[in-house]
Amino acid sequence: MQAAVSHPLQEIKNTTCYMCACRCGIRVHLTAGKVRYIDGNPDHPLNQGVICAKGSSGIMKQYSPARLMKPLKRRAGADRGAGEFEEISWEEAFATLSERLARIRETDPKKFALFTGRDQMQALTGLFARQFGTPNYAAHGGFCSVNMAAGMIYTIGGSFWEFGGPDLDRAKLFVMIGTAEDHHSNPMKIAIAKFKRDGGRFVSINPVRTGYSAIADEWVPIRPGSDGALLLAIIHELIAKGLYDRDFLVRYTNSGQLVNLDAKHDEFGMFVRTEVPEEEACYEPQNKLWWDRNSNRPVLTHSEGADPYLRGEFKLSDGTPVKPAFQLLQERVKDYTPDWAAQITGIPADTIRRLAYEMGVTARDQKIELPIAWTDSWGKEHDTVTGNPVAFHAMRGLAAHSNGFQTIRALGILMTLLGTIDRPGGFRHKAPFPRPIPPCARTPNTPLAVKPNHPLDGLALGWPSDPDDLFVNEDGSPVRIDKAFSWEYPLSVHGLMHNVITNAWRGDPYRIDTLLIFMANMAWNSTMNTVEVRKMLNDRDGDGEFKIPFLVVCDAFQSEMTAFADLILPDTTYLERHDVMSMLDRPISEFDGPVDSVRIPVLPPSGECKPFQEVLIELGSRLKLPVFVNKEGGRKYRDYPDFVVNYETEPGSGIGFLAGWRGRGGEKFMRGEPNPRQWEMYAQNNGHYHYRLPRSYQYMRNWNRGYLEWSQRMRITRYAEPILIHLYSEVLQKFRLAAQGKGITRKPPAHLASRIATYFDPLPFFYEPLEVETTDRRKYPLAAVTQRPMAMYHSWDSQNAWLRQIHSHNYLFVNVRTALLAGIADGDWIWVESQWGKVRCMARHSEAVEPGTVWTWNAIGKAAGAWNLSPDANEARQGFLLNHLISEELPSEGERRISNSDPITGQAAWYDVRVRIYKAGIDEAKESSPQFAPLQPAPGMAKRPAWLAYFAGAKK
Amino acid sequence: MTQLALVIDLNVCVGCQACVTSCKEWNTSGAAGTMSDERPYDADPSGTFFNRVQTFEVGEFPDTETVHFPKSCLHCEDPPCVPVCPTGASYKRPEDGIVLVDYDKCIGCKYCSWACPYGARELDEKQKVMKKCTLCVDRIYDAALPERDRRPACVMACPTSARLFGDIHDPSSAVSIAIRESGGYPLMPEWGTHPANHYLPRRKTRLRIHDDELERADNPLKIDSQLPKPAQSEPSLDDVTSW
Amino acid sequence: MRPAFSVVLLTTLIGLGQGLFLALFTAQSYALFDLLPRQDLHTFYAYGSLLALAFLAAGLAASFFHLGRPERAWRSAAQWRSSWLSREVIVLPLFMAVVLVYGIAHWAGGGPALIVLPSGIGIDVTVLAGVLGTLLGFLLFVCTGMIYACLRFLPEWHSPLTVINYILLGGASGFTLASLFASVAAPGLSGFFGGWAIIITLLGATGRAASLLRNSRLAPRSVLQTAIGIKHPKIAQKSQGFTGESFNTREFFHGRSAALFSSVKWFFLAAAFVLPVALLAAALASTAAAHLLAAAFLVQYCGLLAERWFFFAQASHPQNLYYQTAS
Numbered sequence A: 001m002q003a004a005v006s007h008p009l010q011e012i013k014n015t016t017c018y019m020c021a022c023r024c025g026i027r028v029h030l031t032a033g034k035v036r037y038i039d040g041n042p043d044h045p046l047n048q049g050v051i052c053a054k055g056s057s058g059i060m061k062q063y064s065p066a067r068l069m070k071p072l073k074r075r076a077g078a079d080r081g082a083g084e085f086e087e088i089s090w091e092e093a094f095a096t097l098s099e100r101l102a103r104i105r106e107t108d109p110k111k112f113a114l115f116t117g118r119d120q121m122q123a124l125t126g127l128f129a130r131q132f133g134t135p136n137y138a139a140h141g142g143f144c145s146v147n148m149a150a151g152m153i154y155t156i157g158g159s160f161w162e163f164g165g166p167d168l169d170r171a172k173l174f175v176m177i178g179t180a181e182d183h184h185s186n187p188m189k190i191a192i193a194k195f196k197r198d199g200g201r202f203v204s205i206n207p208v209r210t211g212y213s214a215i216a217d218e219w220v221p222i223r224p225g226s227d228g229a230l231l232l233a234i235i236h237e238l239i240a241k242g243l244y245d246r247d248f249l250v251r252y253t254n255s256g257q258l259v260n261l262d263a264k265h266d267e268f269g270m271f272v273r274t275e276v277p278e279e280e281a282c283y284e285p286q287n288k289l290w291w292d293r294n295s296n297r298p299v300l301t302h303s304e305g306a307d308p309y310l311r312g313e314f315k316l317s318d319g320t321p322v323k324p325a326f327q328l329l330q331e332r333v334k335d336y337t338p339d340w341a342a343q344i345t346g347i348p349a350d351t352i353r354r355l356a357y358e359m360g361v362t363a364r365d366q367k368i369e370l371p372i373a374w375t376d377s378w379g380k381e382h383d384t385v386t387g388n389p390v391a392f393h394a395m396r397g398l399a400a401h402s403n404g405f406q407t408i409r410a411l412g413i414l415m416t417l418l419g420t421i422d423r424p425g426g427f428r429h430k431a432p433f434p435r436p437i438p439p440c441a442r443t444p445n446t447p448l449a450v451k452p453n454h455p456l457d458g459l460a461l462g463w464p465s466d467p468d469d470l471f472v473n474e475d476g477s478p479v480r481i482d483k484a485f486s487w488e489y490p491l492s493v494h495g496l497m498h499n500v501i502t503n504a505w506r507g508d509p510y511r512i513d514t515l516l517i518f519m520a521n522m523a524w525n526s527t528m529n530t531v532e533v534r535k536m537l538n539d540r541d542g543d544g545e546f547k548i549p550f551l552v553v554c555d556a557f558q559s560e561m562t563a564f565a566d567l568i569l570p571d572t573t574y575l576e577r578h579d580v581m582s583m584l585d586r587p588i589s590e591f592d593g594p595v596d597s598v599r600i601p602v603l604p605p606s607g608e609c610k611p612f613q614e615v616l617i618e619l620g621s622r623l624k625l626p627v628f629v630n631k632e633g634g635r636k637y638r639d640y641p642d643f644v645v646n647y648e649t650e651p652g653s654g655i656g657f658l659a660g661w662r663g664r665g666g667e668k669f670m671r672g673e674p675n676p677r678q679w680e681m682y683a684q685n686n687g688h689y690h691y692r693l694p695r696s697y698q699y700m701r702n703w704n705r706g707y708l709e710w711s712q713r714m715r716i717t718r719y720a721e722p723i724l725i726h727l728y729s730e731v732l733q734k735f736r737l738a739a740q741g742k743g744i745t746r747k748p749p750a751h752l753a754s755r756i757a758t759y760f761d762p763l764p765f766f767y768e769p770l771e772v773e774t775t776d777r778r779k780y781p782l783a784a785v786t787q788r789p790m791a792m793y794h795s796w797d798s799q800n801a802w803l804r805q806i807h808s809h810n811y812l813f814v815n816v817r818t819a820l821l822a823g824i825a826d827g828d829w830i831w832v833e834s835q836w837g838k839v840r841c842m843a844r845h846s847e848a849v850e851p852g853t854v855w856t857w858n859a860i861g862k863a864a865g866a867w868n869l870s871p872d873a874n875e876a877r878q879g880f881l882l883n884h885l886i887s888e889e890l891p892s893e894g895e896r897r898i899s900n901s902d903p904i905t906g907q908a909a910w911y912d913v914r915v916r917i918y919k920a921g922i923d924e925a926k927e928s929s930p931q932f933a934p935l936q937p938a939p940g941m942a943k944r945p946a947w948l949a950y951f952a953g954a955k956k
Numbered sequence B: 001m002t003q004l005a006l007v008i009d010l011n012v013c014v015g016c017q018a019c020v021t022s023c024k025e026w027n028t029s030g031a032a033g034t035m036s037d038e039r040p041y042d043a044d045p046s047g048t049f050f051n052r053v054q055t056f057e058v059g060e061f062p063d064t065e066t067v068h069f070p071k072s073c074l075h076c077e078d079p080p081c082v083p084v085c086p087t088g089a090s091y092k093r094p095e096d097g098i099v100l101v102d103y104d105k106c107i108g109c110k111y112c113s114w115a116c117p118y119g120a121r122e123l124d125e126k127q128k129v130m131k132k133c134t135l136c137v138d139r140i141y142d143a144a145l146p147e148r149d150r151r152p153a154c155v156m157a158c159p160t161s162a163r164l165f166g167d168i169h170d171p172s173s174a175v176s177i178a179i180r181e182s183g184g185y186p187l188m189p190e191w192g193t194h195p196a197n198h199y200l201p202r203r204k205t206r207l208r209i210h211d212d213e214l215e216r217a218d219n220p221l222k223i224d225s226q227l228p229k230p231a232q233s234e235p236s237l238d239d240v241t242s243w
Numbered sequence C: 001m002r003p004a005f006s007v008v009l010l011t012t013l014i015g016l017g018q019g020l021f022l023a024l025f026t027a028q029s030y031a032l033f034d035l036l037p038r039q040d041l042h043t044f045y046a047y048g049s050l051l052a053l054a055f056l057a058a059g060l061a062a063s064f065f066h067l068g069r070p071e072r073a074w075r076s077a078a079q080w081r082s083s084w085l086s087r088e089v090i091v092l093p094l095f096m097a098v099v100l101v102y103g104i105a106h107w108a109g110g111g112p113a114l115i116v117l118p119s120g121i122g123i124d125v126t127v128l129a130g131v132l133g134t135l136l137g138f139l140l141f142v143c144t145g146m147i148y149a150c151l152r153f154l155p156e157w158h159s160p161l162t163v164i165n166y167i168l169l170g171g172a173s174g175f176t177l178a179s180l181f182a183s184v185a186a187p188g189l190s191g192f193f194g195g196w197a198i199i200i201t202l203l204g205a206t207g208r209a210a211s212l213l214r215n216s217r218l219a220p221r222s223v224l225q226t227a228i229g230i231k232h233p234k235i236a237q238k239s240q241g242f243t244g245e246s247f248n249t250r251e252f253f254h255g256r257s258a259a260l261f262s263s264v265k266w267f268f269l270a271a272a273f274v275l276p277v278a279l280l281a282a283a284l285a286s287t288a289a290a291h292l293l294a295a296a297f298l299v300q301y302c303g304l305l306a307e308r309w310f311f312f313a314q315a316s317h318p319q320n321l322y323y324q325t326a327s
Ligand SMILES: Nc1nc2c(c(=O)[nH]1)N[C@H]1C(S)=C(S)[C@@H](COP(=O)(O)OP(=O)(O)OC[C@H]3O[C@@H](n4cnc5c(=O)[nH]c(N)nc54)[C@H](O)[C@@H]3O)O[C@H]1N2
Pocket: A116, A117, A118, A140, A143, A144, A145, A518, A519, A520, A521, A522, A525, A526, A527, A554, A555, A556, A557, A558, A559, A561, A571, A572, A573, A574, A612, A786, A787, A793, A794, A795, A796, A858, A859, A882, A883, A910
């Protein structure tokens, strides 16, 4: 090669990556209209110029032969799943859809269900569903990490995930739990590396040591599903040794608040209130009591000069026995000793103690004092912001278990005891968080909210604060198809997408007509019990009608899911469309203030691809959904960019999809009139808007008067009341009370009462995951989990010629000793069997996995012929999917089945499954099992080339 | 004399493979391109890459280290791949020490790859010439690029900045300092190839907690273990006995 | 290493050609010094040279199949100062040219003596070409051998035995062929060549056995510990960075089972050494020598093909430390 080259002129366009949901800023370099190079945008706050393996492979996504290029309909008479399609026009697609949807809308809107996967446009999809009038809408959260969102938000008013994270710039000790490669992909990598270089200590708690854990200073292998025990034992030790931040607990949490312990009282287990205001809105009024040490009597919390007892028991003047919440916590963790936890977690008791001391002593002795003056919600002025530099990060290793909610509550409480909430070096919120506990959004609580030809009266997803907020019928049965917000999963704040197909197929709670799936591979990796679910999708009634009569899929690629569609809507790629990362959904905010961002097309749509956003606007206009039409009933928005600029949540609200450059000339932020030049302004600023809060608003935001009032003025929140941390959760207690027949709220159906009474414990507790309780553990002794590979995004990168070379098939990683005991050699073909099913795959010995756990990379295995790979591709023949071993339902009493989910949030319990492994017979095929009949390429797709020698623009 | 090189910090490399695909992406349409892929969508895909990230497990459970190990051409100071090349296609640039292949001269005899102990060269099965990491020679001197972009693609991509780039002969360069201060080492020193690329080892941060740190005067238990005094009116022995 | 068929053919075929030429000129030299009866064998030598040339040309042709870009093969002479491959590329055609001259000179009847030695022996063009050819033939062996022997990372090759064995095995096959050729074209010489063939084959067996013995005792200098620079007794690769294959997984490992590998060894020991010696000996003692010699030649050539395959396959390249496991 010649060193001295002059590169042909390149055009550079900035936009936002979507090779995963992390949303890094990218620069797309084009030569002769072809993508030459995609690198990180150095001026973007999120990734600061770096990019990951997926982001760098965007070219191969753009030019992938698996891309769908034409709207398609299932060939009449063909089975679903066979992948037999014919091309149709967009006009036919729209006509079919709008005719069908109009009929549903004027009869029973809930017969239309819209569920979306790993997308980033819930602001629009949610609006569409609501306008349509169906309650049956949710995104991926339920099968993803709702436990993390709910467990944290119901405890500290914010969460890991997109809503907050560890402040590694200032932390000294960083404990990462159950995280392989989170959405905070590049930012997390940047931060960990910097943290390590600055001499921070990094501990990873994970059954497996890969990815981030690889570079931890200490790896603490743990048995899956047992983190609750570990965290509670650490809490036990912190309290026993006095390593908690007392001042923080007193002032910023409900630790000192007195709990009514009169078991006969309707308010049993609730905080004692001085008076109850007319309307308890979605904030907490300051009407609870402390028992003051100085005056030795109950006083209003935060009374000047008062210092509450955190421990002890007291009697109110009317004789009501009460205890401070902290006392109850201490009682709760009394028996959760490190020795007890050692048995459950497999972590030596000494290690547990040492971890507790490391956390406690670092938090106490390495305090950070920043000279930042601020005022708290009670008017007290502080000269400094203090930080106890112990930071945590946790994700699906905690979330994806059916005991995850309580485990995550335990983590929230541990962080609270250490005094690390929204403080330097600890956990930091990201706008629009913190929010009241729970946040104000509510679903309707009656089926009457669903009316023909009307928008849904309320939000399809919300944050119940008590049983009266549940979205149930008179008889307590669910209104939603996924049974979210029902007594089965009361706090299922993200829905239960993983049960939609099974429920709709069975007609429990009812049949639906049309299911629209956007950007989710529900026939493969985002479904449990994959083999059966695929059958359900193709199952017909006696009269030959499909049990799920009409299935529409919008996807950019030919996936396992599109094969089952009746109608396929080909989406554009992220390089071909407008998109917003909206404050109304999940923005990309930083610790120091709100940030939102956009995608701006750098290429024209390929083939006949159409952005789903445009599809929704078109459909909304055709169906005359109120927000999409003008007074005359005509189309209101030209297209999606026009919609983004001009749509306001209510006429004149000044709140829209984008928060930056609002107001006629772009002079306003968060609220302001539509700005016709808003897109240009985003484009000029590297595709994002970053509002930096004044320093005094950047910390302690749960109780920072300045911040809360700012946030109220900006209409980020309605109330500016302090958000006390829920060490003790009244919300949970309200459900428990209802289950015990107490209280004034609705009561659960009898068969669910004890379930609710058990799991809705206002203090965290440890229980074995539900599936484990129903498993014969001698027969199935091993836990099976998956990890995200850093170079693959779920199922969608096998069509990517570069990425698939890194992971074209997967192995089951087994601890060397476990494998040898089972007579399994490295590389052997083995069977992995759970009580629900079995798969054949290859084994790989490993020293980096806890002996009771086996694991594999997620979603590498593919169905033959999907993703326009040849049917004998490694993905299909050697790759395998763990999902075949996981059930979407668990047996409940009698005939009843219950989702394999957390009983509180409905979070899919992916990582609860227990398996056994044994060698495959020597005469068995050396091929993964199960296998599926190969899919045919869809019409309009490019042929897959035998060779690829990509060169942007013409070579020489 | 200048010797450009990469210094790879195993202490922070998380094995994300960003350097692998960003390298391919930059180079396939660049002076070193194309980087072809055989059977890209069929069984057993195989393509040309200049850089691979591998994984090793060190030790036995539970004392296991998982080490991610990126490797590209090490631009040896005494490169055995160069003298063996019969055509002169393989050469080491005197001005900056980069080892390159001139595709126009290469006959694809593979001999240089035999002479490289590190497995750093790959024959492009489509163009049938030998290829390898160029240290992005077509970026680092490109005056059309802004200064901050005149770095190898893999270095720009790396999210953990585990890849440092610079002149290891300049004692004051960041790479020289890293090698000196963080124990940088070459691969397979036994062959005297003097690789220019170096690796920085894992470093561990530990914490030591002394017993007295758990028993301090400011312990909140001092307050919280003082439980409320019973009310004077509560029954006591005084009420029932008289000694 | 993965044995490339083109290289196996190249080295064995030119070895044959070189050996045959050396055999021819050995016989001529013997005759020159009256150690063999003088006969007029110009046509024998001419056709013999042609035969040698044919093998050399076939070897050269095979070598092109090894090149990715054969159309540029001419470039490969450029680096004779440093590259043994380049040197081979130069020496081979030179050698072929001299063999051609040698053959033509013989065909032309040898011509007048150019120099007459004090002992009265006349040196004609054939002799000059023969001497030059011998030097170049040996030089070619050295070049070919050194291509492998100079790679210090491949300890199985990095030894003088590599060069010696190239000479001996090429020589053995050449003399065997010469014996066969003579049995047709100059029956009087067949025994002479056959005798030498036995001797060289035995020497070759010794040399090859020595290298086998040496190789069996080699401890690799590079191990995972030095390959990745981590000092721990227990290191295992879990991923080579890709799940498919690459140049690095194809080029440097024979990819055959250990069983096949060791059977090839026994096969070549028998076919290249034991059987040919037996057949040659039988031929020397028999009257129907041509068949036996043909068998000896064919068996030995097959043996040498296997030997060369094994030679490549046995070399374990340190780069393989980096390419062991997919996952
Ligand atoms: N065993 C196991 N299963 C799991 C998990 C696990 O850990 N273990 N993780 C779960 C989790 S957390 C999640 S979030 C789910 C994810 O599951 P899914 O949401 O189903 O995610 P993907 O497989 O990425 O499928 C998304 C679909 O989006 C398509 N797509 C990609 N880009 C575009 C685009 O621009 N437009 C459109 N319209 N479509 C596009 C892809 O082709 C693909 O078909 O998987 C879950 N499944």
